[in-house]
Each structure stands twice: as C-alpha cells, then as structure tokens.
Amino acid sequence: MLDVDHLKNLFRLTSIYSGGKIGVAVIGFALYPVYTQYLTPANFGIIGLALLVGNGARHLFTIGLNAAAFNFYHRYEGMEREEFYTTLFAFIVLLSVGWLVLFELFGPWFFERLLGVAIYDPYLRIILLATAITAVLHVIPKHRFKAAEEAEWFVLMDSGKNLSNHLVRLILIVGFSFGVTGYLLGSLAGAVIVGAGGLTFILRRVIPRFSMEKLREALVYSVPLFPHFYSHFIISMADRVLLTRLGSLGAVGVYTIGYTLAQALQMVVTSANSAIMPEFARAGDNRDAFERLPVTATYYLLFSATAALGMILFLPAVIRAFFPMDYHAAIDLIPWLGLAFFSVALYYVPMNVLSQTQRNTRIVPLLTITAAGVNIGLNLLLIPPFGITGAALSTLAAYLVLAIAVFVYSQRLNRVPYELRRTGILVGVLLALTVGEMALPVLSLGLNVAVRVIIFTAFFVLITFAGFWNNEEWAAIRGAATRVRSRFG
Incomplete structure (x- = not known):
C-alpha cells in the first residue's frame, strides 16, 4: 500500500x-x-590536485568516525549521548593535530614523490589546514543534524561553507589576483566561518566526561570502514595523479573542470541519500520500515536518473556557451561521468542496507578496494591512448563494479525485494537517451537546447510506456491532476 505520509516526509527531506x-x-x-x-588549465590542475589531497586527508583526520557520529545517535540518549559526542570530539581534535604535525614534517617530500610536482608550500598546506578545521568543527554537528532529520540545519552548514568558499575566492581571485592561492584560501575561509558556528554548537553540549568504552565501540564500528572510505578516495584520486604522470597539469585542469561540474550530480544523489538513510537505519529494528525499502529505493533511483539525464543533456551546452575554448574538451567527459555518478546512486542503496540496516560492513572494504584496483588498472590502460576520456571511463567502470559487488553481497546477507523491473526500466531508458545525446551533432545554441529539452521530456514518456508506474501511483497522479484542475480551472 502506498504510504503517503512516508512519501511526503521523504520528499520533504530530499527537497x-x-x-x-x-x-x-x-x-x-x-x-x-x-x-x-x-x-x-595548469592552474586548475594544481587546484584539482590540492583538493584531492584535502579529500584524502579528510578520511585520515576522522578514520571513519563520521559514520559513528551518524549511526550512534539513536544508540544513546540524554547525558549518555553528550558523553559520546564529547569523547568523539576530543579524539578527532587529537587525531587531526597529530596528522597536521606529520604533514608538516614529511608532507613536502611525500607529495612531491606522489604527484611529481612540488606544490606543498603553500597550496597543500592551506588545504590541509582547511580540512583539519572541517573535521574538528563540522563533522559532529552535521551528522547529528542528519541523524535527527534536522535537514535545515545540515543544509545551512553545508551551504554556508560552500557559499563562503565562493565569496572569498571571488574577492581574492578577481579583486586581488591571488590566483591558485586565492582559490584555496577560499576553502580555508569557508571552513573557519562555518566552523565558528560548529564550535558554538559543540561547546554548548560538551560535558567534562570522556568514555574509553564509547570510543572503543565507535572505533570498532568505524575503523573497518576506513579502507572503504579511502578506496573511494583512490577511485577519485587515481585519474588525476596518473594524468599528471602520463599527461600534463593542463590535462589535469581540464579534467578537474569537467569532473567538478559533473560532481554536482554526485552532490545531488548524495544529498537525496541523506534523506533516505534514516529510513534504512529504522529498517534494522522496524518491520514496517523494512517493507518500505523497495519503494523508497525505486523513488530514490527515479530521482537520481532524472538528475543524471538532466546533467548529461544540459551541462555540455553550458560548457560550450560559457567556458573558454581551452576547457571545451571537458564536454566529452560529461556523459561518462554522469553515468558514473548515477552508478554511485545504485551503490548507495545496498550500501545503506549493509551499513544502516544490517550494520554489517566487514566485507565492504574488500569490495571497495577491488573497485579501486579496477580504477587504477583501467587508468593505466586507458589514459595513454584516450587521455582524459580514458580517465572518465575508468571512473565509470570502478563505480559500476562497486555497485554490483555491494548489491550482490548485501542480497546474500539479507534479501531486500527490490523492484528490479522498474529499476531496469530507469537504467535502460537513461542509457538509451545518453547514447542519443552522444550522437547529437554540434547545433546552434537555441536549437541545441530545444533538442535536449525534447530528449529530457522523452525520458518520462518512455518510462511511462515501458510500464514504470503502478496502479496506486496512477491513481495518485490522477488525483493530483484533478486537484490542480479544480484549483486553477
């Protein structure tokens, strides 16, 4: 039966x-x-490498404890909960400071040998400091908000940081010609500005108690996830490191622009996943919530497929219209990266079952490491002949392998009766229309946009004719249409 209240809450959080x-x-x-x-492009090559290093350091500064910060929220109540988060905060502070010291001592030598370019001072130093501040002051408040389904506060922190980043970058790059340094200082400014609010939130709840037992439980849950998180980082890192080694900083810069723009889709599917994660967490102890998982997954993938197709269709037109010619090679990356980030959505669903419903993640790191190995191997194979397109294809292959492996393992542990026919319709139509987009010739801007709007509309027509909607959904659609007509008729 269609649970309208559940769908309304899911839609509210997703929105x-x-x-x-x-x-x-x-x-x-x-x-x-x-x-x-x-x-x-060479400047963006440095920026891309610096942001990648920051992303990798983020996992080192938390060693997976962000997962415990979310998952353990409902395990404790009252002062027990505050003791847990106080303990977590103190440990992350000590861990982050320790890593910063190690980076200062060995970072210049290590990163020059890893990346092949000497960019530690000042670029990597700035981004590592920004990442440490984010780990210490952002992780606990944001994951508490997400666990409590206080989506507005989560988004306020997340959006505030990104808006601060862009505002400071704009001032420093355009107003003061700070170049790459200005771009990275924007990241530091965003971390500090929003971190001040995060610190206020933490200090108002911190208590003078530290629990080794609660820390041990958090580490037992989180540390096995560290190789999993770090393998994700390797999937996103290997392409740019190998492009630097096998190509040039300019190629890394063009790839960084394409990847960063396409990553808007990853942001969207990850944000929507934040909305459904509490439902998967409840399903571990609530049979009704477990029975809702198949339809929850279907609607999440419908949303993700729609977002993926929109990006695949319209982002190339944006790049062609507004970016200098030096960056137009990024257009060829968009379909592959769009499918890659849709594959991330396919992966999130069974991963939620493992991490939130079953709370069994022991084998997941091995699966993610396998996907990372596929990514590295394909990058080595495909970058020399195909350049940045080979890197994008490697990313798609890695996320597909990961999604399939996690799905198979999750179903072996606890079979969820997913709506595979409806999921197949979404995937098939998305693939067919993506191939159609790749076959389009270069058109004038107006005609180009018109054709892409038609293709986007065709998505809904095709899934409808393929039988995607069930009887209850048709009844709900007809009811909504009747209400609209009566209101405006």
Whole structure:
C-alpha cells in the first residue's frame, strides 16, 4: 500500500538536502566561467590536485568516525549521548593535530614523490589546514543534524561553507589576483566561518566526561570502514595523479573542470541519500520500515536518473556557451561521468542496507578496494591512448563494479525485494537517451537546447510506456491532476 505520509516526509527531506546542494551548485556553475577567465588549465590542475589531497586527508583526520557520529545517535540518549559526542570530539581534535604535525614534517617530500610536482608550500598546506578545521568543527554537528532529520540545519552548514568558499575566492581571485592561492584560501575561509558556528554548537553540549568504552565501540564500528572510505578516495584520486604522470597539469585542469561540474550530480544523489538513510537505519529494528525499502529505493533511483539525464543533456551546452575554448574538451567527459555518478546512486542503496540496516560492513572494504584496483588498472590502460576520456571511463567502470559487488553481497546477507523491473526500466531508458545525446551533432545554441529539452521530456514518456508506474501511483497522479484542475480551472 502506498504510504503517503512516508512519501511526503521523504520528499520533504530530499527537497531540503538536494535544494541546498543544487543552490550552491548553481552559484558554482555561474562562477566557474569567471574563474576560468583568470586561471589557466595548469592552474586548475594544481587546484584539482590540492583538493584531492584535502579529500584524502579528510578520511585520515576522522578514520571513519563520521559514520559513528551518524549511526550512534539513536544508540544513546540524554547525558549518555553528550558523553559520546564529547569523547568523539576530543579524539578527532587529537587525531587531526597529530596528522597536521606529520604533514608538516614529511608532507613536502611525500607529495612531491606522489604527484611529481612540488606544490606543498603553500597550496597543500592551506588545504590541509582547511580540512583539519572541517573535521574538528563540522563533522559532529552535521551528522547529528542528519541523524535527527534536522535537514535545515545540515543544509545551512553545508551551504554556508560552500557559499563562503565562493565569496572569498571571488574577492581574492578577481579583486586581488591571488590566483591558485586565492582559490584555496577560499576553502580555508569557508571552513573557519562555518566552523565558528560548529564550535558554538559543540561547546554548548560538551560535558567534562570522556568514555574509553564509547570510543572503543565507535572505533570498532568505524575503523573497518576506513579502507572503504579511502578506496573511494583512490577511485577519485587515481585519474588525476596518473594524468599528471602520463599527461600534463593542463590535462589535469581540464579534467578537474569537467569532473567538478559533473560532481554536482554526485552532490545531488548524495544529498537525496541523506534523506533516505534514516529510513534504512529504522529498517534494522522496524518491520514496517523494512517493507518500505523497495519503494523508497525505486523513488530514490527515479530521482537520481532524472538528475543524471538532466546533467548529461544540459551541462555540455553550458560548457560550450560559457567556458573558454581551452576547457571545451571537458564536454566529452560529461556523459561518462554522469553515468558514473548515477552508478554511485545504485551503490548507495545496498550500501545503506549493509551499513544502516544490517550494520554489517566487514566485507565492504574488500569490495571497495577491488573497485579501486579496477580504477587504477583501467587508468593505466586507458589514459595513454584516450587521455582524459580514458580517465572518465575508468571512473565509470570502478563505480559500476562497486555497485554490483555491494548489491550482490548485501542480497546474500539479507534479501531486500527490490523492484528490479522498474529499476531496469530507469537504467535502460537513461542509457538509451545518453547514447542519443552522444550522437547529437554540434547545433546552434537555441536549437541545441530545444533538442535536449525534447530528449529530457522523452525520458518520462518512455518510462511511462515501458510500464514504470503502478496502479496506486496512477491513481495518485490522477488525483493530483484533478486537484490542480479544480484549483486553477
């Protein structure tokens, strides 16, 4: 039976999480053409490498404890909960400071040998400090908000950080010609500005108690996830490191622009996943919630497929219209990266079952490491002949392998009766229309947009004719249409 109240809450949370991400992404889209007027592809190559290092350091600074910060919220109540988060905060502070010291001692030597370029001072130093502040002051408040389904506060922190990033970058790059340094200082400024609010939230709840037992439980849950998180980082890192080694900083810069713009889709599917994660967490102890998982997954994938197709269709037109010619090679990356990030959505569903419903993640790191190995191997194989397109294909293959492996393992542990026929319709239509987009010739801007709007509309027509909607959904659609007609008729 269609649970309307559940769907309304799911839609509300998805709208809030995704709306925040989309809003920030739109601002980023508007500013990246400005940045590219002041920064060369080689400049963006350095930025891309620096942001990757920051992403990897983020996992080192938390060793997976962000997962415990979310999952353990409902395990404790009252002062027990505050003791847990106080303990977590103190440990992350000590861990982050320790890593910063190690980076200062060995970072210049290590990263020059890893990346092949000497960019630690000042670029990596800035981004590592920003990442440490984010780990210490952002992780606990954001994951508490997400666990409590206080989506508005989560989005406020997330959007505030990104908006601060862009505002400071714009001032420093355009106003003061700070170049790459200005871009990275924007990341530091965003971490500090929103971190001040995070610190206030933490200090109002911190208590003078530290529990080794609660820390041990959190580490037992989180540390096995560390290889999993780090393998995700390797999947996103290997392409740019190998492009630097096998190509040039300019190629890394063009790839970074394409990847960053396409990553708006990853932001959207990740935000929507934040909306459904509490439902998967409840399903571990609630039979009614477990029985809702198949339809929850279907609607999540419908949303993700729609977002993926929109990006695949319209992002190339945006790049062609607003970016300098030096960056137009990024257009060829968009279909592959769009499918890659839709594969991330396919992966999130069974991963939620493992991490939130079953709370069994022991084998997941091995699956993620396998996907990372596929990514590295394919990058080595495909980058020499195909350049940045080979890197995008490697990313797609890695996320597909990961989604399939996690799905198979999850179903072996606890079979969820997913609506596979409906999921197959979504995937098949998305693939067919993506192939159609790739076959389009270069058209004038107006005609190009018109054709892409027709293709986007065709998605809903095709899934309808393929039998995607069930009887209850048709009844709900007819009811909604009747209410609209009566209101405006």
